[in-house]
Amino acid sequence: MIDTPVLERVLAEALRNGGEFAEVFAEDRSNSSAMLDDGRVEELSSGRERGAGIRVVTGDTTGFAHTADLSERGLLRAAEAASAVARSGGGTRAVDVGRLAGSAEPVSRGDRRPPATGAKSDALELLQRADEAARDSGDAVSQVQAGFGTSRRRVLIANSDGLLAGDEQARTRFTVSCVALGDTGMQTGYETAARTLGFELFEEVSVEELARTAAAQALAKLSARPAPSGELPVVLAGGSGGILFHEACGHGLEADHIVKDASVYTGKVGQLVASPLVTLVDDGTVGSEWGTFGVDDEGRPAQRNVLIENGVLTDYLWDYLRARKEGRVSSGNGRRQSYRDLPMVRMTNTFLLPGEDDAEEIVAQTPRGVYVAKLGGGQVNTTTGDFVFGMTMAYLIEDGKITEPLRDANLIGNGPEILKRIDAVGTDFSMTPGTCGKDGQSVSVGCGQATMRLTGVTIGGTAE
Amino acid sequence: MSTATEETTSGTEDLVGLAERVAGWAAPGEDVEVYVARGTETEVRAYDGEVESLTSATSAGIGIRVVVDHRLGFAWAGSLDESVLGEALEEARDNARFATADEHVQLAAPDGVEAVPVELWDSGLAGVATAAKVELALALEAMARGSDPRIRQVDSADYGDVSAEAALVSTTGIRSSTRKTSGYLSVGVIAGEGDGSQTGGGYSVGRGFDGLDPEQACQDAVTRAVRLLGATKGPSGRSTVVFDRRMATTLLSIVSSALSGEAVAKGRSFFAGRIGELIGHPGLTLVDDPTDPRAYGAAAYDAEGLACRRNVLVDSGVLRGFLYDTVSGSRAGVASTGSAVRGGYAGTPGPGCRALTLAPGPEGYDEDGVLAAVGEGLFVQSMTGVHSGVNPVSGDFSVGAEGLMIRDGKLAEPVREITVASTLQRMLLSLVAVGADVEWLPSIAAGQTVAIGDMQISGI
Numbered sequence: 001m002i003d004t005p006v007l008e009r010v011l012a013e014a015l016r017n018g019g020e021f022a023e024v025f026a027e028d029r030s031n032s033s034a035m036l037d038d039g040r041v042e043e044l045s046s047g048r049e050r051g052a053g054i055r056v057v058t059g060d061t062t063g064f065a066h067t068a069d070l071s072e073r074g075l076l077r078a079a080e081a082a083s084a085v086a087r088s089g090g091g092t093r094a095v096d097v098g099r100l101a102g103s104a105e106p107v108s109r110g111d112r113r114p115p116a117t118g119a120k121s122d123a124l125e126l127l128q129r130a131d132e133a134a135r136d137s138g139d140a141v142s143q144v145q146a147g148f149g150t151s152r153r154r155v156l157i158a159n160s161d162g163l164l165a166g167d168e169q170a171r172t173r174f175t176v177s178c179v180a181l182g183d184t185g186m187q188t189g190y191e192t193a194a195r196t197l198g199f200e201l202f203e204e205v206s207v208e209e210l211a212r213t214a215a216a217q218a219l220a221k222l223s224a225r226p227a228p229s230g231e232l233p234v235v236l237a238g239g240s241g242g243i244l245f246h247e248a249c250g251h252g253l254e255a256d257h258i259v260k261d262a263s264v265y266t267g268k269v270g271q272l273v274a275s276p277l278v279t280l281v282d283d284g285t286v287g288s289e290w291g292t293f294g295v296d297d298e299g300r301p302a303q304r305n306v307l308i309e310n311g312v313l314t315d316y317l318w319d320y321l322r323a324r325k326e327g328r329v330s331s332g333n334g335r336r337q338s339y340r341d342l343p344m345v346r347m348t349n350t351f352l353l354p355g356e357d358d359a360e361e362i363v364a365q366t367p368r369g370v371y372v373a374k375l376g377g378g379q380v381n382t383t384t385g386d387f388v389f390g391m392t393m394a395y396l397i398e399d400g401k402i403t404e405p406l407r408d409a410n411l412i413g414n415g416p417e418i419l420k421r422i423d424a425v426g427t428d429f430s431m432t433p434g435t436c437g438k439d440g441q442s443v444s445v446g447c448g449q450a451t452m453r454l455t456g457v458t459i460g461g462t463a464e
Numbered sequence: 465m466s467t468a469t470e471e472t473t474s475g476t477e478d479l480v481g482l483a484e485r486v487a488g489w490a491a492p493g494e495d496v497e498v499y500v501a502r503g504t505e506t507e508v509r510a511y512d513g514e515v516e517s518l519t520s521a522t523s524a525g526i527g528i529r530v531v532v533d534h535r536l537g538f539a540w541a542g543s544l545d546e547s548v549l550g551e552a553l554e555e556a557r558d559n560a561r562f563a564t565a566d567e568h569v570q571l572a573a574p575d576g577v578e579a580v581p582v583e584l585w586d587s588g589l590a591g592v593a594t595a596a597k598v599e600l601a602l603a604l605e606a607m608a609r610g611s612d613p614r615i616r617q618v619d620s621a622d623y624g625d626v627s628a629e630a631a632l633v634s635t636t637g638i639r640s641s642t643r644k645t646s647g648y649l650s651v652g653v654i655a656g657e658g659d660g661s662q663t664g665g666g667y668s669v670g671r672g673f674d675g676l677d678p679e680q681a682c683q684d685a686v687t688r689a690v691r692l693l694g695a696t697k698g699p700s701g702r703s704t705v706v707f708d709r710r711m712a713t714t715l716l717s718i719v720s721s722a723l724s725g726e727a728v729a730k731g732r733s734f735f736a737g738r739i740g741e742l743i744g745h746p747g748l749t750l751v752d753d754p755t756d757p758r759a760y761g762a763a764a765y766d767a768e769g770l771a772c773r774r775n776v777l778v779d780s781g782v783l784r785g786f787l788y789d790t791v792s793g794s795r796a797g798v799a800s801t802g803s804a805v806r807g808g809y810a811g812t813p814g815p816g817c818r819a820l821t822l823a824p825g826p827e828g829y830d831e832d833g834v835l836a837a838v839g840e841g842l843f844v845q846s847m848t849g850v851h852s853g854v855n856p857v858s859g860d861f862s863v864g865a866e867g868l869m870i871r872d873g874k875l876a877e878p879v880r881e882i883t884v885a886s887t888l889q890r891m892l893l894s895l896v897a898v899g900a901d902v903e904w905l906p907s908i909a910a911g912q913t914v915a916i917g918d919m920q921i922s923g924i
Contacts, residue, residue, distance in 0.1 A: 049542025390852025410853030460883025
């Protein structure tokens with residue numbers, strides 16, 4: 001994307017007036033998407049953007065500027081701007097820019113099957129197949145929306161510590177959402193498949209199956225009763241239940257919250273923070289999961305980080321700058337939405353390692369509670385640890401059996417308390433994709449766990 | 465200074481010229497709409513007496529819609545370089561080939577409605593030195609730190625401003641341009657007492673640098689954090705819930721998605737087929753009026769270049785209308801209500817609110833007045849999980865909440881880790897009070913204290 005000598009000159013310019021760290025992050029991204037709604041292919045969209053973000057660190061101040069002009073002139077201008085803003089915020093201490101080492105060649109393979117010339121019609125055929133499968137699931141299915149999106153993102157990172165790295169990430173996503181109409185009104189079902197892959201995602205995923213699952217949720221909920229209100233035992237099915245860990249502790253383990261003492265987990269390394277059944281891992285290297293990449297957006301290779309081992313907090317998640325300040329290395333968790341954004345500490349694929357219990361037995365040994373087949377998202381306040389997560393497909397458990405479906409509701413809890421209430425973890429591990437938002441930036445993440453039980457969680461339904 | 469009058473806004477002539485030139489490349493038999501935008505932004509984050517980060521940036525992009533034989537294609541590019549313009553048009557044209565032909569698919573055409581000029585540009589902003597912005601962010605942070613002994617951390621203190629210009633030109637006769645500036649201060653604090661910590665956020669917004677009020681932002685954040693100290697998990701039960709002004713904007717934004725003509729046409733709104741029916745309490749009147757210059761979302765033109773206008777959606781509890789853009793209007797057999805919105809050059813237009821407001825309650829009905837009228841209940845000052853626990857299609861509503869109990873018409877002990885639930889349909893019918901304390905917050909809806917009866921609280 002940019003020649004190494006140009007990068008060296010741009011970094012030198014960025015530090016010409018002082019500063020102890022400078023970085024060039026360049027990105028070239030193309031997106032294409034197609035949407036089928038109401039039985040029609042309504043919109044095909046393509047987009048392309050490329051640019052670079054340059055940051056200069058002086059003392060505790062980061063100056064940041066970005067440009068869509070990747071010529072040497074454009075980059076030098078952005079470097080000058082970043083240097084000027086860093087200066088206007090802090091002191092000056094010059095360092096020499098070393099020679100760049102490493103390779104800008106992509107670490108990841110990217111897309112193994114580049115979109116063929118027929119890619120658009122291939123995508124449309126998938127959308128139509130999904131629409132048909134969803135509508136065939138039942139007469140009550142009144143509306144279907146199916147979406148396909150794929151992106152290719154080439155990144156290059158060079159910094160004044162001499163780092164040079166590159167990556168190419170292909171991501172593809174397919175979603176189906178259904179509305180079912182019955183005597184009690186409308187209900188919705190939603191299913192998504194998303195991987196760090198190109199079009200070969202569809203060698204692994206059946207769009208018909210996704211569509212049928214989404215339709216089945218909407219249909220099942222037509223006869224749903226209001227969710228309970230109050231505290232009950234909850235069994236979370238494998239996969240989307242991983243959102244619990246993303247919210248209950250993942251965000252609270254991000255070093256930016258830790259260094260500002262804005263997390264309930266500050267100062268707790270080495271302490272028992274969860275049930276001994278909990279071993280939590282964040283791993284950006286897992287197969288083609290949605291949160292997987294070759295190098296992070298600061299040039300650090302993705303790696304496997306154990307955060308909680310048998311209930312004991314072992315470490316936090318780190319980005320380059322915060323780790324640099326602490327005299328340690330980044331854990332490969334510096335990510336950004338685009339070249340227009342500063343990187344932050346972010347999760348990748350965060351999951352609970354499987355346990356030894358049988359999933360069916362966990363349900364059978366729950367006399368009364370709620371079985372959550374699918375979670376739809378969540379939110380946390382890292383300072384207090386209070387978090388919510390929403391169930392989009394759930395059932396009552398009565399006498400150890402899964403019975404009636406429940407309407408959508410949020411569950412609420414406090415991270416450190418909930419982590420101690422895990423009393424069973426199954427063997428049936430699976431992962432689910434999600435989009436994580438933080439401080440206005442969205443990145444793709446994976447969540448995962450096996451079927452597990454919480455001894456008590458507050459369920460925010462309307463039934464008294 | 466300039467005003468948005470007639471068709472274009474001064475200062476954006478070059479953007480209009482560029483859009484006209486690209487639209488001029490339309491081939492015979494195709495309609496082309498070109499949207500070009502550019503913006504500059506500054507963001508300063510202060511932390512612990514220093515500038516943590518300072519961002520200064522400009523960006524620009526283009527979004528092109530092509531309609532051929534009632535088929536729509538779209539493409540965008542994050543640059544206005546000559547090299548990408550033709551490529552984007554070509555790509556949009558190619559995308560159109562694959563869409564389903566649909567008689568309703570068309571670009572907007574002038575409808576004769578004249579735009580109401582609104583002044584959204586603060587010409588003074590461009591002249592404000594970066595040093596002054598830095599100083600304001602540092603002052604905000606220092607003020608928040610020193611405002612109350614219980615404030616133990618200021619985890620964010622930001623100054624930000626944006627100048628945005630856009631032009632829209634189509635082969636169907638649309639030619640419009642807009643420009644607006646905005647500035648904000650935002651602060652997040654952590655209050656601590658004993659082992660307990662609570663957070664609060666506050667902000668001040670305006671059209672530019674002048675008038676931003678750090679004291680207001682601080683006071684808002686500090687009050688919210690400090691009054692939650694000692695909060696415990698509240699009890700479960702039925703209760704009247706008072707939503708503060710900021711939370712009420714969130715409620716209105718959720719309701720607005722069911723008022724979209726597109727959601728109605730596609731059977732995703734519980735309001736579908738209910739025009740003329742009583743859908744809410746007789747005290748509920750909902751109007752979307754982007755021509756009100758006080759509204760944060762005020763605009764002269766919508767995202768298809770038609771004049772924005774006042775639309776009455778609910779009148780005294782009776783559903784009166786929906787918001788339409790050109791395509792969803794055509795589907796419903798009506799004209800666009802000038803309600804197209806789009807998320808920048810990379811998005812396509814769709815119908816949505818810009819300035820939704822509830823008809824205010826009796827004069828003097830501010831937060832205290834509403835609390836006094838309610839007597840006993842729960843006051844909610846923050847909600848979480850709106851995206852995960854509110855289903856705007858089914859109407860199911862369940863959110864995490866923090867706030868204070870209301871006893872004898874006054875705020876009492878703080879509560880946290882509870883949920884508040886009902887259905888949107890029932891909430892509209894159970895409106896107990898609407899404040900007259902209209903505040904235009906940075907949202908598509910106004911802030912007004914709102915009380916809703918018979919909600920289920922889940923806690924202990």
